[in-house]
Amino acid sequence: MARARTQYKCRSCGYISASYLGRCPNCGAWNQFEKESQEVRQTSTKATPSRLMASVGAKEAVKMSTVKAEKEERVLTKSSELNRVLGGGIVPGSLVLIGGDPGIGKSTLMLQIMSELAEKYKVLYVSGEESASQIKLRADRLGLGQSPMLLYPESNMEHIRDQIDDVKPDFVVIDSIQTMNEPSLDSMVGSASQVREVTAELMKIAKLDQVTVFVIGHVTKEGSIAGPKILEHMVDTVLYFEGDEHHAYRILHSVKNRFGAANEIGMFEMKTEGLAEVTNPSAVFLDERLPDSTGSAVVVSLEGTRPILGEIQALVTPTAFGYAKRTTSGLDYNRVSLLLAVLEKRGNLMLQNQDAYLSATGGIRLNEPAIDLAIAMAIASSYYDKEISATDCFVGEIGLTGEVRRVNQIQARVKEAGKVGFKRIFIPKYNMSPALQDLGIEVIPVSSVRQALHYLFS
Template sequence: MAKVKTQYVCQNCGYISATFLGRCPNCGAWNSLVEETQSQTPAKAAATPRRTSAGDKVKPMLMSAVSMQKEPRVKTDLGELDRVLGGGIVPGSLILIGGDPGIGKSTLLTQVSGHLASKGAKVLYVSGEESAAQIKLRATRLGVGNSGMYLYPETDMPSISQAIDDMQPDYVIIDSVQTMNVPEMNSAVGSVSQIREVTAELMKIAKTEQITIFIVGHVTKEGAIAGPKILEHMVDTVLYFEGDMHHTYRMIRSVKNRYGSTNEIGIFEMHQDGLEEVANPSELFLDERLPNATGSAVVVSMEGTRPILVEIQALMTPTMYGNAKRTSSGLDHNRVSLIIAVLEKRANLMLQNQDAYLKATGGVRLDEPAIDLAMAMAIASSYRDSEILPTDCFVGEIGLTGEVRRVNRIEDRIKEAAKLGFKRIFIPKNNLQGLPTRDKIKVIGVASVADALDRVFIK
């Protein structure tokens, strides 16, 4: 009889301990160690060697003998998704999509599956959370109820592998990986061991059979994909589906892509009949700006290869308590505190007795350094109660000594601002070198945050 061994596995990072610990010594997460039993069975036979899509055994070969050709791409009916994937779906790739509950992951994949099936592709939708009737109801609402895709409500991984082997589909949707189960393993469903084993099996199927597999992943309360970090290392592409539950806009962001650019972003709008692409997100985010409002500045932010104009709003009010309050939405809280400290030290703005509330409008999240200058101008505008011209926009990183540092892709940012009708753009002075002269927009270089304040707020 096989001997049973008990161990405690961290559900956050996969750390294994012989005894229970309140806090994981590897990742520092509290109450994340779960008891799992492991049977010590005799060693298994040698693993099956990996084979190519043609059925040949993989052998070592010289790099010079490897034939290199551009991977084929399959276009979907959603151009924004194709952009994030690097130009379309690569056959045989393993794609992980994570996001908050109810954000629209299943809606997106049902919509994409229906479009692919309507073009003649064989699509298998495997659901461990919903019945076939529920998926059919959602597909009918999205207008793809009669597209011809196959539904398979199952959580048993060997049965799913057998179904894929029998059908030989072109695309497989796994919704979600945390619900899939390998019966040979004694650990609970959704545990680190189960997720790792299921993903390894799916990766083997994708690479051996050249079947594109989409995996839906749950996220933790911190926003990271639940399960071991190795899950993101094993797949080819990691997409995060983001958005505010109180807004209709959804953003899909690429954080890993072996076949394209990372940090690419696609923007959709959620409607009753599904997700619709947003062709010009800059126009969308600036649509409701008040013309004479103070505390408002526009930044030209780069999301992957796309420049997007977003309004940053700031509200500075005298504090009623001993310590000033700092609140931000869509912006990094530490970056907000840093910019306020620089403004107080280098621009002589008395902000230590001011509560600061900052927001990036439209539900978008900005995290690149080039938004610093726009944040500083919005804060100064609200503090001085002086408006910024509605035709001004800003790009630049601010250092701790108050200097405005150069940023990348400056020409693309200027073109996007000029296209939307902005008359002036403030950029780092060092970015002026080599820039062509433009007629539609005036490019102003600033060396420091104090210099920018003097030029924006003319006394």
């Protein structure tokens, strides 16, 4: 016997309520509840997330010591940057979610990668947003018009499942997940329930049929992938395409990866003929740096396992208003405010009546604590109006008492700085080791902010 079940789900966080609510009690969002109605059968084989896990699991519990771990043979693409972000290549049977702002290059990247894979494998490109002729026009512009890739403009999941069963592809691209429709659900296309059920069905296809599925997802104005957070929990890998509309560079950032290290990045440049790889990001971020400029410091940041040199700029000027203004771009505002307070208290810099503007150049966003020392030195350079040598760079986390704390992967950072051509690098004292002396760069250990200021500006 079938029975109808009605519930209301928050589009922002996925909270479920038996009745409509104006404000979500879980996340506080207003007017986000939508009605969900569906038929529930006791013998249903529909691929809900719980049934999906049962379908791909074992029939009975087994000892871990008796399980044979079979290493998956990864599929390598011609894009070394994408291979890096995925942890060494594409894992067959995986479900990969690619999110990003509209027009950032998600569809372009997939079209380029899948056109190349279509030379050896069977690829099905499912589009719910464009017709076959529109995709063909874009492929011609990118020089990919003669690719043997299969195009299927469709948004109905029943038809898509039938097409996958008929074609039996090795790779499937869903562009985009918000346009796909599960006909058995009563909710509107793009709603939380639709996105969740479609993703569960795609996961079943990927795991049971060993089909690698790439899913393109839109990003909301808050910067998160549209749909409930369960979407990111269900997939194997989550990649974010980031970039500034005023810059040609795009960064593919791995947020989650079940088959490799997370937080890896790959860098691309958007050109007329498509996305081109950037194999040396450090040179890109530093090539426009002015010599003998004040308020500029170079940091060796670590993105995943990849060290990247970036420039941090600071402008400190006397405030014309009753309170000092702080502005950041590409840096965490709260972290910068904390470092300004530490410099005033521990470094004797009178910053309470100074406006401070800080930026990470090139459109990159730096978040790790190891950039603290470079931020502090850039602020001090602008405050004293004294330049920092163009061959100096910095690594170190700063504590509230002004100490410079150790960071991870120091040898890789120092080696990258020496390879790019820097002569000196300031690092935390507790990271110092004899092995760092043989990397072709002078290593200066510092234990506090005051000591670093004394080295540079006394």
